Amino acid sequence: MVDKFLAGFTQERVQMANKDEILxxxxxxxxxxxxxxxxxxxxxxxxxxxxxxxxxxxxIVGESGSGKSTVANMILRLFNPTSGKIFLDGKDAxxxxxxxxxxxxxxxxxxxxxxFNHYYNVDRPLMDSFDLLENSGKTYSKTERKEIINKTxxxxxxxxxxxxxxxxxxxSGGEMQRLLIARTLIIGPEVLVADEPTSMTDAxxxxxxxxxxxxxxxxxxxxxxxxxxxxxxxxxxxxxAAVMKDGRIVEMGPAEKVFFxxxxxxxxxxxxxxxxxxxxxxx
Numbered sequence: 001m002v003d004k005f006l007a008g009f010t011q012e013r014v015q016m017a018n019k020d021e022i023l024x025x026x027x028x029x030x031x032x033x034x035x036x037x038x039x040x041x042x043x044x045x046x047x048x049x050x051x052x053x054x055x056x057x058x059x060i061v062g063e064s065g066s067g068k069s070t071v072a073n074m075i076l077r078l079f080n081p082t083s084g085k086i087f088l089d090g091k092d093a094x095x096x097x098x099x100x101x102x103x104x105x106x107x108x109x110x111x112x113x114x115x116f117n118h119y120y121n122v123d124r125p126l127m128d129s130f131d132l133l134e135n136s137g138k139t140y141s142k143t144e145r146k147e148i149i150n151k152t153x154x155x156x157x158x159x160x161x162x163x164x165x166x167x168x169x170x171x172s173g174g175e176m177q178r179l180l181i182a183r184t185l186i187i188g189p190e191v192l193v194a195d196e197p198t199s200m201t202d203a204x205x206x207x208x209x210x211x212x213x214x215x216x217x218x219x220x221x222x223x224x225x226x227x228x229x230x231x232x233x234x235x236x237x238x239x240x241a242a243v244m245k246d247g248r249i250v251e252m253g254p255a256e257k258v259f260f261x262x263x264x265x266x267x268x269x270x271x272x273x274x275x276x277x278x279x280x281x282x283x
Contacts, residue, residue, distance in 0.1 A: 023052040024090075025071070025085070025087075026049050028074060028086065030081055035195050043067075045070045048247075049249070059233075059237065060072075062244035062270075069196075069227060076193055077092050106183075106193045107192070107195065109197075110200070111276065132188075158182070173205075178209065181209070189281060191222070194226050205241055210237050234255070235255055240258075243264065
């Protein structure tokens, strides 16, 4: 049952291999309204356009407040865009039922603890993830769910006997992020939005999470939108990169080109500000 379950997504990808582009955004714009009596518009993102292909990692890089997470939240349909379009597999994203859409587009957030209810143990969201699958007509018994969860945790190097049954406050940030990756593996989306997924982890766990994202890309042909302020991480995982400033994409292209031969002044300054191991700072 488990092997058939895990192999099913690969067969699905083969059937869709003739369609490389899975996600496309066109002129995506978001303005927030600030104030109560005297309101004003605050720019979140403006005229953002890009596409994302199956088996590709596209990083959106920028400082805090650059609009990265606003774009991610619109793609996840957590925010409605002020204007612009989002297409999933060539169809308007907002034409999908939300459950159907979230079956195909999933996320790993900056703070994994916000995804889990602290009154329930970590088993609960893993078990609940099957609800999205059953929404498409499949059914899984409780025994099958447990078997698949155990196998999935083992796949990402976690011991089910050690992690299952714990509560969120009994786990580290790195363990929580890997549990979210396990949930992603169970659901098997075509697009994964990873919004600063390593911000609450130590260095060794950070590398493990990045490698898991690369494995999802390679083995599942999952498209990954990687949101980060960290140029080094973006270069490590990316096929292409887009640099954002003040809500707009100022440069986009192959990762090698963007990070080693940037054209835009902001990109050049962003790369130049990354500390080098052999350099000492003047204090």
